[in-house]
Each structure stands twice: as C-alpha cells, then as structure tokens.
Amino acid sequence: MSQSDTLFDYKHIWHPYSSMINPHPCYTVISAKGVYLKLKNGKNIIDGMSSWWSAIHGYNHPVLNKALKKQIRKMSHVMFGGITHPAAIALCRQLISLTPKKLDCVFLSDSGSVSIEVAIKMLIQYWQSLGQTRKTFLTIRNGYHGDTFAAISVSDPNNSFHKIYHNILLKNLFADAPVSSFHDNWNNSDIISFTKIIEKNSYKIAGVILEPIVQGVGGMRFYHPTYLKKIKILCEYYSIPLIFDEIATGFGRTGKIFAFEHADVIPDILCLGKSITGGTITLAATLTSRYIANTISQSETNCFMHGPTYMGNPLACAVANANIKILKTNIWKKQVYNIEKQLSTSLLPLIDHPYVIDVRVLGAIGVVECSRSVNMLLIQKFFVEHGVWIRPFKKLIYIIPPYIISTQALNKLTNVIIDALNHDFLFL
Known part of the structure; x- marks a missing residue:
C-alpha cells in the first residue's frame, strides 16, 4: 500500500x-x-x-476458508425472494438445533443492527395482527443494540453514540439497569424499576428487549442471571414478548453457547450476528416462535414486511454452517x-x-x-x-x-x- x-x-x-x-x-x-x-x-x-x-x-481458518471457496464455485449470491438454496436450509437447520426448541422460525438478514430492526418490526406487526397498535418497547439503561434507527431507539438515550438522534426516534421506556453484578449476590431491589414501568404501561408495550447478562458498549457490565429470570416472569404474566439481543454474546463468548443460558430462560425472539460466520463475512439471524410467526402471517398483509437484498446470502450461509460445525465439537x-x-x-x-x-x-x-x-x-x-x-x-x-x-x-x-x-x- x-x-x-x-x-x-x-x-x-x-x-x-x-x-x-x-x-x-x-x-x-x-x-x-x-x-x-x-x-x-x-x-x-x-x-x-x-x-x-x-x-x-x-x-x-482453513475450515472456514474451505467453506467459502467451495460455495463461491457454485454461486456467491442469489436473491432469497421466491428462491432458496442448500446453504441457507442447512444453516437454518443448524440454528434451530442449536437454540431452544421453541425458536423454530428463522429470518436471515445481513447485519446485527438489521436483525434488531427485524425483531422490532415483527412485534409491531404481531400486535397489529391481534388488532392492537403497540409501538413502545421496554428495555434497561446502559444498553446498546446497534446503529440503525429502531436499534438506536431501544439503546440508552444518554449514550453518547446516539443521543443526538433521540428527538426524532420512537419514544421507548427505560428501566434502571440492574446493579447486582454477575458474580455478586442478587439484590431484589434491582427489579423494582422495571416492575413499576411494566405494571403501569403493560397495555401499550409491544415487547421487552435486553442484552442478556452482558451489556456491551453501553458499559461492558455483567449483571446477575436472576434479573433475567425476574424479567421473564413479568413478561409471561403480562403476555409481552421478550427479545434477547445475543449479537455480541452468542456462540460461546460468555462461557455458554448463548448468554441467556446462564439464567435458564428462553426468549420469544432471539437476535444473532457478529460471530455467526466466525468473523469472515456479514450475516445475522432473527429467530422466533411458531406462534409469533403464524400470528404475523395471518395479518392483513398475509406476510412479514421485510426483505433485505442480501438475505440468505449463500457465501455467508455456507461459512456460518462451517463455523457452527466447529463450535459443535x-x-x-x-x-x-x-x-x-x-x-x-x-x-x-x-x-x-x-x-x-x-x-x-x-x-x-x-x-x-x-x-x-x-x-x-x-x-x-x-x-x-x-x-x-x-x-x-x-x-x-x-x-x-x-x-x-x-x-x-x-x-x-x-x-x-x-x-x-x-x-x-x-x-x-
């Protein structure tokens, strides 16, 4: 150079x-x-x-490189609208086998931020299918979910990365972040702020979104697994879907294949990205339950209104498959x-x-x-x-x-x- x-x-x-x-x-x-x-x-x-x-x-990595070379000899890309291909099918099989049984519908996209956008749009459309207009999301402070607009709207409004945009974003709800760290004793007062907000606003909350256990660039904090357990109980009580953002933590970073496993709870929607391809090429996935997927599919439009151009990119799917096979060893x-x-x-x-x-x-x-x-x-x-x-x-x-x-x-x-x-x- x-x-x-x-x-x-x-x-x-x-x-x-x-x-x-x-x-x-x-x-x-x-x-x-x-x-x-x-x-x-x-x-x-x-x-x-x-x-x-x-x-x-x-x-x-030789295994990842081999997967890329093998796939590119066949095709590097093909549109996913009305077309499917073996690499995408194999990847979705692997993702479903790796995640909780409940999460059996996979939407592929091309970046972590977009997977968050997809999750948020899913729940807005989910509630519309049920005859309700809900566009408010509940999360916690110190969070970070990406740089696109819906992702910014559920990231901490005081975060210096994004605060200049918050006057034009959807107004969401932010509970105090838990203070009890991962390795400390649980303090039940940590859940008070979240409980008060969800009790007062449950009728208008479309979903709850969290980075499980590890809050990333919002402060690199590790919070207590009991917090997730309490959140899950509240979400189930009020019938509010729960989104976990595992874009940074997924695929082993915290010592579990997914960070939410530390709390033994299961989300309704799971967002994955970053290391899904072993750092070779961009790809992301949003997994959800059959119930949510079917509810959206019975809406006025009869489909989910999202379709990235590079959705299901064969190169990315092929190398993601190889990456997951390495992890499964x-x-x-x-x-x-x-x-x-x-x-x-x-x-x-x-x-x-x-x-x-x-x-x-x-x-x-x-x-x-x-x-x-x-x-x-x-x-x-x-x-x-x-x-x-x-x-x-x-x-x-x-x-x-x-x-x-x-x-x-x-x-x-x-x-x-x-x-x-x-x-x-x-x-x-």
Missing part, C-alpha cells in the same frame, strides 16, 4: 465513529492469520478485539474456560491500581474500568507500538480475544494493559 493510498484514506474514507476533520490515523492491515494482524510495515500485532466480537476462531468450551481463568489471574488484581475503579471478567471477556477516560489517539498508538490491537472507549479498556489465542499471546495483551495503566499521559 503506497503513501498516496494512506493519504487518500485519510482524506476521503469515513471510518466508524470518526470525524472527517483531522481524523485519528488508521493502521493499515495487509493480512491476518490466527490471532495476528500484519501491518503494512511488516509488524504483527495481536488482535485483542476479535474484529469487534466476530473472529472467534481467529483469521484465515465443543473445543470452544475449554478455550473460553482457559481464557477466563487467565484473565481473572492477570486482570482482577488491578482493582488495587489507583487508576482503576472496577475489573470484570466473564468467559472470554476482560474489562478494566478506569477512573479517567483514555486519550484515544495516544493509547491506540501505545498499544500498536507494543504489539497489540486493543480498542478502548471512554473509561473502558476491554479485550475480547479469539478463542484460539495462546497463553503467551493473551499474557502479552494483559501485560500491555497493565503497562498502559502506569503511563499517566495516556489518560485525560
């Missing part, structure tokens, strides 16, 4: 959550293998982010267990550091919450210079490494985090 390419990128390409005026520099990756990203200068750095939760088996369980154990040993002692206010570990997720916000420009440079790719935000330094990471590579990630905490200039 030439210097002119780098300059073109800087001047013309708008990267996620960035400004076009004096944007932060981007680091050019020319290839990736295993847990390593190779930069244009030839340096290899360890990816601690799994490409935003997705590359759970690392990069250039259950090697990931030991991998994630070992990561959790090592992260606990390395990171939990940081609670005594003067710049640290909390440390959280669950499955293959490690979070260091600092007392001061990071200087994004400087800390990103520091991490790259020290051979790791970690993308902090606000006061959070967190890692979500590929499951295949070695003990040595994980040690390097955590050691560089520890080193960063001892450099005052990296914080605002």
